[in-house]
Amino acid sequence: xPYYRSAGTVPPKRHTxxxxxxxxxxxxxxxxxxxxSSDSSLLYHRTIPSTIRExxxxxxxxxxxxxxxxxxxxxxxxxxxxxxxxxxIDAVTGRRVLLxxxxxxxxxxxxxxxxxxxxxxxxxECLYFEDGxxxxxxxxxxxxxxxxxxxxxxxxxxHRIVPKRPSRVYAIEGNSHxxxxxxYLSRFGQLLEHAPYCERDLRGPSxxxxxEGTDVEVFIKHRGNGPGGVVGTVHVLPxxxxxxxxxxxxxxxFAFNVEDFMPITGKVHQPPPVHQVFEGNNxxxxxxxxxxxxxxxxxxxxxxxxxxxxxDEVMFYCGGDYEARKGSGIGQGSISLHPGGxxxxxxxxxxxxxxxAEYFDELAVMVDTFRPLEIGEGGxxxxxxxxxxxxxxxxxxxxxxxxx
Ligand SMILES: [Fe+2]
Numbered sequence: 001x002p003y004y005r006s007a008g009t010v011p012p013k014r015h016t017x018x019x020x021x022x023x024x025x026x027x028x029x030x031x032x033x034x035x036x037s038s039d040s041s042l043l044y045h046r047t048i049p050s051t052i053r054e055x056x057x058x059x060x061x062x063x064x065x066x067x068x069x070x071x072x073x074x075x076x077x078x079x080x081x082x083x084x085x086x087x088x089i090d091a092v093t094g095r096r097v098l099l100x101x102x103x104x105x106x107x108x109x110x111x112x113x114x115x116x117x118x119x120x121x122x123x124x125e126c127l128y129f130e131d132g133x134x135x136x137x138x139x140x141x142x143x144x145x146x147x148x149x150x151x152x153x154x155x156x157x158x159h160r161i162v163p164k165r166p167s168r169v170y171a172i173e174g175n176s177h178x179x180x181x182x183x184y185l186s187r188f189g190q191l192l193e194h195a196p197y198c199e200r201d202l203r204g205p206s207x208x209x210x211x212e213g214t215d216v217e218v219f220i221k222h223r224g225n226g227p228g229g230v231v232g233t234v235h236v237l238p239x240x241x242x243x244x245x246x247x248x249x250x251x252x253x254f255a256f257n258v259e260d261f262m263p264i265t266g267k268v269h270q271p272p273p274v275h276q277v278f279e280g281n282n283x284x285x286x287x288x289x290x291x292x293x294x295x296x297x298x299x300x301x302x303x304x305x306x307x308x309x310x311x312d313e314v315m316f317y318c319g320g321d322y323e324a325r326k327g328s329g330i331g332q333g334s335i336s337l338h339p340g341g342x343x344x345x346x347x348x349x350x351x352x353x354x355x356x357a358e359y360f361d362e363l364a365v366m367v368d369t370f371r372p373l374e375i376g377e378g379g380x381x382x383x384x385x386x387x388x389x390x391x392x393x394x395x396x397x398x399x400x401x402x403x404x
Contacts, residue, residue, distance in 0.1 A: 003189065003199055007141055008208045008246025010044060018044050020245075031156070031251060033177060041249025043139065046210065047239040058219050058232030061093065065100050065228050065374035073342055074375075075387030078316075079333040081378055082110035082168070090115035091127075091134070091161040091169050092219065096378030099314060099337060100228055101371045103282040105173045106314060106335075108378060112166040117241055119158050121222040122230065123174035126278060126285060127151040128258075128365050130318045130333065132167025136160075139244055140252045141205030148258045148319075148363075152178055152278070154251055158218060158241045168333070170316050172367060176281030189250075197277070201260040204252060213240030228376075258363065263291035268299050272366065286366040290320060293360050302354040305345030311368040313338040319363030328390045336387065337373060347391055 011018040018026045029049050032040030043049075068074070081096055082089070091111035099106045111134075127136070129149045136143040136151050138159040145151050145167075153159055155177065161169075172178070184195035191198045216237050224231030256277075264274040275286040293301040317334045328347050330336060338344040346354070375383070 004248070004250050005204050005252060006246070006248035007205065008044075008244065010042065010246040010248045014042055018246075020046070026245060031154075031249075033155075033251060039250040041140075041247050041251040043244045043247040046243040046245065049241075051238055052235050053215065053238045054236040056234050056236075058221075058234045060221070060226065060230060060232045061096065062377040063097055063105075063226060063228035063230045065097070065376050066380070067374050068337070068339055068372065071339055071341055072388040073339065073344060074337045074379075075329055075384045075390075076335040076337070076379055076382035077329075077331075077333065077384060078108040078168075078170075078335060078378075078382055081108060081382050084110075084166075086110045087112050087166075089113060091163070091167065091171075092116060092118045095169075095171050096381070097228070097376030098335060098379040098382065099373040100376055101369055101373050102229070103175050103371055104280060104367065104369060105171075105228065105230075105376070106367060106373075107171040107173065107376075108169070108335075109171065110166060110168050111161065112163050114163070115161045117158055117160045117216060117218045119156050119218055119220045120153070120173060121156050121220055123155050123176050124178040124280065125151075125153045125174070126172040126178050127153065127161075128170040128172065128316070128318070130168040130170055130316075132169070133164040134167045135162045135164065136253065136255075137162060137209070137242070138205055138253050139208070139242055140247055141208045143203065143205050143253055143255050145255055149255050150258065150277070151253065151255045153253045157253055159253070170318070170365065172285060174280035174283070178278050178280045178285070181276050181279050181284070196262045196264055196274075197256065197260055201256055203255040205254075208244040208247060209242050210245060211240040211242040214238055216240050258287050258289060258365075261287055261289050263289050265292050266294060267296045268294050269301070269303060270294075272368070275366070282370040284368050286368070288360075288362055288364040288366065290361045290363065291359070293357055295358075300351060300355060301357045301360065302346045302350055305343050307343040308368070309340055310370055312340055312371075312373045313344075314367045314369070314373065316365045316367075317363075318365060320361045329384055329387060335382075339372065 092115035095107035278285040
């Protein structure tokens, strides 16, 4: 995480005694990345954070994946998986895996129920709130999240998700850390002037909460020989995991709202990297936000057809006006997968129709991966089965959906 924060109480000198008013010693935990060689924070616990009373296997929901073979572009309707009114589901155990590979898993859930306490030991999570409102309670403190928010939760952060109202969450689970793009950071980690957002836009946790409790379960997702290389374990702690009186450092969860992303536009079409917001190992996260579009007198505002030969591209359509895309089946909550090896671009009609447009009212979150994506249980269930034909079908009746 780019910069230093401090919350609650910490001793003046690190690795020295920190005591409660009654003289009881707090237990210092360093939570750090890359083997003490990258960002870290120091947390001060009331109880020893290593303590486990019991443990058992957590039988995860289906994590299996199958290859995209025969190779096709696909369209997933996430809202078909979770129609409005779906209830009794939480944002951790209720996720359904859409797509994934060895670097990242993309899941979706409509949650209205409080999740268990949870730790993802595989990598950082980027939770995008398509719609809803929730508190992401973490060992560092609470983060309020609502429509349009990304919440970045560092690997192994104990947390739970408490919906205030039903929340549609697109979960991007990395097998690595998820950070702002390196090219937007100074050599010391500050976001630079040409970055489309800055530190003021990042919302850190509230003051840490100290909660009393015994026999508290923490659900841990971790690497193993299960389907997709993912397994789960439940640790039962004799104390509550939220027992931190203070912390400081540069590693902590934070939120960022997509409306705070200031789009970079140009006289002619700008390539997707200008829309990048975060990155992980072997994948990037971009967002296409409402914006003025290309202003050259002969510009074509929708994208040129492109073979991004090293990537699979996943677009999550999460806001704006999709009238211009009618015919391809893409709408609110849709996901398109455009795999490497298949050139893609606007559906017939859209290319010409975009000429003269000055503004696109659209919102989409894109994940590009450098390894092929396989299709998970949720992806199979949400596949419309016909998207591969949409460029051909559209040519017959000028449906004209504008793909990105
Ligand atoms: Fe594309």
